[in-house]
Amino acid sequence: MPESFDISTSSGCYRVSTGRGLLTEALRAREDVVILTDAYFSGILPTGIGKVIAVPALEGSKSLEQIAPIIAKLRELGAHRRTHLLALGGGVIQDIATFVASIYMRGIAWTYFPTTLLSMVDSCVGGKSSINVYSYKNLVGNFYPPAEVMIDLDFLRSLNAEQIVGGLCEAAKICYARSSHEYDLYLAESPAIKMSALQAERIIVRSIKAKQWFIEIDEFDKKERLLLNFGHTFGHAIESATEFRITHGVAVGVGMVVAHEYAKQRGFLTATGSECVLQLTTHIEQLLRELPPLAEELRRLDIDVFMEKFDNDKKHHADQYRIVIPKGDGSLELVSIARTEEGRSAIKAAFRAAIHRLADPTLIKNYLAIK
Numbered sequence: 001m002p003e004s005f006d007i008s009t010s011s012g013c014y015r016v017s018t019g020r021g022l023l024t025e026a027l028r029a030r031e032d033v034v035i036l037t038d039a040y041f042s043g044i045l046p047t048g049i050g051k052v053i054a055v056p057a058l059e060g061s062k063s064l065e066q067i068a069p070i071i072a073k074l075r076e077l078g079a080h081r082r083t084h085l086l087a088l089g090g091g092v093i094q095d096i097a098t099f100v101a102s103i104y105m106r107g108i109a110w111t112y113f114p115t116t117l118l119s120m121v122d123s124c125v126g127g128k129s130s131i132n133v134y135s136y137k138n139l140v141g142n143f144y145p146p147a148e149v150m151i152d153l154d155f156l157r158s159l160n161a162e163q164i165v166g167g168l169c170e171a172a173k174i175c176y177a178r179s180s181h182e183y184d185l186y187l188a189e190s191p192a193i194k195m196s197a198l199q200a201e202r203i204i205v206r207s208i209k210a211k212q213w214f215i216e217i218d219e220f221d222k223k224e225r226l227l228l229n230f231g232h233t234f235g236h237a238i239e240s241a242t243e244f245r246i247t248h249g250v251a252v253g254v255g256m257v258v259a260h261e262y263a264k265q266r267g268f269l270t271a272t273g274s275e276c277v278l279q280l281t282t283h284i285e286q287l288l289r290e291l292p293p294l295a296e297e298l299r300r301l302d303i304d305v306f307m308e309k310f311d312n313d314k315k316h317h318a319d320q321y322r323i324v325i326p327k328g329d330g331s332l333e334l335v336s337i338a339r340t341e342e343g344r345s346a347i348k349a350a351f352r353a354a355i356h357r358l359a360d361p362t363l364i365k366n367y368l369a370i371k
């Protein structure tokens, strides 16, 4: 069922629509557009559609150094203040498009077509850009919402298991952060690697509407929206420590398991009353175990490299680590941990315990055997 609803921001509203064939329609309807696309789609865009900038969807592409050539290309293509940028791709292209649209000639309008499940359930709304600087992930960025978001479900057909798992980890996190009721409704859609387009659409709409509450109440990431960083500080360190072989959504899933371990080991979860978070972690672990190569990647992960990346996260304060952890009552909390040897040991202990569980080959084999 196609859906359409508005998201409010301090600079106006933008419409989010779901459906099929939306890209073809939009390409027919618009004049004076430049298409910024994931290079993956270069071959399937209709011939003769005009001005196209194709960028590979790699972490290296969403870096400050790679922004200048895209800006120069826009200029060469004759883009001016009234040109509309049409962005097509997953989170990498969204980060680039948000940033480029916000600074090209001090800001041009843009429309976003998310093409991965992760970008459909999460990054397509919120208007945030996150750009890497050398090895520092998401170090710079800004807020610049699109004029419109069009979620074309036809893009889901070519996604692989890893891309679906990554998207579901983010959707589960957002719904869980919103409320236990919202999370129950998410689970009731039976999220899994194999889903119908209708099931996926319902999860996408549920996740965006859950995120809507956070981005409308705290557009600029000062308070409530920070809870959506659940799993991210560990996740970013895992992505970076594996040179992005573990992809963003999957790393966030692993990060949520680490955060659960930390909360358990440090007494934030009482023996009773932690069923909610247990249910969440079980779901995430089941999704992650659908990706056998992940276990090998986690086993090879060097904890010192992980710690170095964790230390560098921009969300920490000078004397405190800042992470979001689950509490026994089903809520999430942003906590501070002293940047001392004891603090570091506690982080490492949680990381080791989570990796031990996720990388256990017998668990993976057993799980796959009963499928």
Ligand SMILES: NC(=O)c1ccc[n+]([C@@H]2O[C@H](COP(=O)([O-])OP(=O)(O)OC[C@H]3O[C@@H](n4cnc5c(N)ncnc54)[C@H](O)[C@@H]3O)[C@@H](O)[C@H]2O)c1
Pocket (backbone or CB within 6 Å): 038, 040, 057, 058, 059, 062, 089, 090, 091, 092, 093, 095, 115, 116, 117, 118, 119, 122, 123, 126, 128, 129, 130, 138, 155, 156, 157, 158, 159, 160, 163, 166, 247, 248, 249
């Ligand atoms: N700014 C935000 O609010 C925000 C939120 C979440 C994530 N992110 C960022 O998004 C990035 C991750 O994005 P992502 O997981 O959406 O993917 P991505 O953009 O990194 O793409 C991952 C892979 O999927 C391919 N792909 C894209 N669409 C496809 C399709 N329909 N079929 C087959 N393959 C397809 C790409 O070519 C690429 O190889 C990270 O850099 C993360 O930091 C940003």
